[in-house]
Amino acid sequence: MARARKTVEAEEETLTPFFEWQDAYPWQRVALQARLRQRASWPQALLVHGAAGIGKRVLALNAARALLCEAAAHDEACGACESCHYVAMGQHPDLMLIEPFEREPSGETKALDAIPVDAIRRLIEFMQITSHRQRAKVAVIVPTERMNAAAANALLKTLEEPPAGSFLMLVAQQWQRLPATVLSRCQRWAAPYPSTEEALAFLRGEGVDGAEPLLAQTGGAPLTALERFDPEQQALRQDWLKALAQPHRLSPYAVAQTWAGGSRDDNKLRLGQIIETLIGWTADLARVGGGGAARYHPECREMLQPLAAAIALPELFHYHRSLLRQRRWLNHPLQPRLVVEALLIEYRALFFHRRSQ
Numbered sequence: 001m002a003r004a005r006k007t008v009e010a011e012e013e014t015l016t017p018f019f020e021w022q023d024a025y026p027w028q029r030v031a032l033q034a035r036l037r038q039r040a041s042w043p044q045a046l047l048v049h050g051a052a053g054i055g056k057r058v059l060a061l062n063a064a065r066a067l068l069c070e071a072a073a074h075d076e077a078c079g080a081c082e083s084c085h086y087v088a089m090g091q092h093p094d095l096m097l098i099e100p101f102e103r104e105p106s107g108e109t110k111a112l113d114a115i116p117v118d119a120i121r122r123l124i125e126f127m128q129i130t131s132h133r134q135r136a137k138v139a140v141i142v143p144t145e146r147m148n149a150a151a152a153n154a155l156l157k158t159l160e161e162p163p164a165g166s167f168l169m170l171v172a173q174q175w176q177r178l179p180a181t182v183l184s185r186c187q188r189w190a191a192p193y194p195s196t197e198e199a200l201a202f203l204r205g206e207g208v209d210g211a212e213p214l215l216a217q218t219g220g221a222p223l224t225a226l227e228r229f230d231p232e233q234q235a236l237r238q239d240w241l242k243a244l245a246q247p248h249r250l251s252p253y254a255v256a257q258t259w260a261g262g263s264r265d266d267n268k269l270r271l272g273q274i275i276e277t278l279i280g281w282t283a284d285l286a287r288v289g290g291g292g293a294a295r296y297h298p299e300c301r302e303m304l305q306p307l308a309a310a311i312a313l314p315e316l317f318h319y320h321r322s323l324l325r326q327r328r329w330l331n332h333p334l335q336p337r338l339v340v341e342a343l344l345i346e347y348r349a350l351f352f353h354r355r356s357q
């Protein structure tokens with residue numbers, strides 16, 4: 001009886017609050033097909049990893065759809081059978097997607113800092129129920145590094161002995177942060193990175209004007225570039241870069257004050273963008289300082305040159321590393337406003353350093 005009720009619930013519930021189907025991106029198709037040709041030996045625990053903004057989640061979900069597809073087996077999902085249809089609707093009873101969101105009793109969706117153990121318990125239960133459509137059971141976790149410690153622990157047993165016919169796909173950007181016990185039980189699959197041509201063609205197809213600098217700013221990640229393609233965002237970014245280009249006039253306190261009114265989620269999002277900008281900016285300063293070309297902000301060459309000349313490289317590297325560390329803790333910022341203020345004070349100090357020594 002319990003089993004029957006669960007199935008009905010699964011049919012009623014969509015995969016995730018913001019689910020929208022997306023076919024594999026052009027730069028993913030060849031790798032996906034090659035992998036699916038060996039579907040007979042598809043690993044039960046697969047870690048799909050790679051940089052942000054290249055479509056890892058989409059890749060994993062497309063692989064899931066192909067594993068669940070009910071048409072004669074070939075190297076991709078048919079896109080036409082009932083199973084493919086249900087996956088695209090986000091309503092396939094044998095597919096579960098775990099993301100850090102929660103539905104509140106009011107029906108509202110809340111973003112969570114971490115994937116809680118409850119979500120993993122639901123996944124384990126789901127994996128143990130017999131496949132509804134007798135093809136397979138697939139669970140996808142995105143992003144896996146956001147599982148809290150209890151969740152990671154709960155997952156271990158299932159990773160060790162996955163039920164027959166079930167597949168787990170763990171999607172991760174910073175996969176090195178996953179516990180060794182989780183890593184050692186997964187086969188790894190590096191999500192394909194698009195070539196510059198592929199990424200630019202994609203962005204043009206999405207109607208992005210002036211895609212080149214935008215793509216460079218995001219280190220070649222087309223989905224991040226698409227996300228940032230917002231004229232208002234771009235203007236804000238320009239203001240930011242201008243402020244960074246004049247460290248002696250930069251007022252960390254004044255910048256931080258402009259954050260006073262934002263919501264917690266907004267401030268966290270902005271903090272993430274600012275840290276990314278600073279990471280790219282300091283990487284460029286190091287490259288220009290070493291006689292190379294700017295990678296993230298090639299259009300700012302003239303601004304970067306005098307700054308790079310005024311900076312001591314060891315301090316710059318030190319600061320850059322501290323930014324990378326900050327990015328790692330982004331999901332638990334104490335006070336985004338204070339973090340920004342501190343980061344900017346440190347940034348400014350890079351240029352006063354020699355005088356104060």
Ligand SMILES: [Zn+2]
Nearest residue numbers: 069078081084
């Ligand atoms: Zn199909």
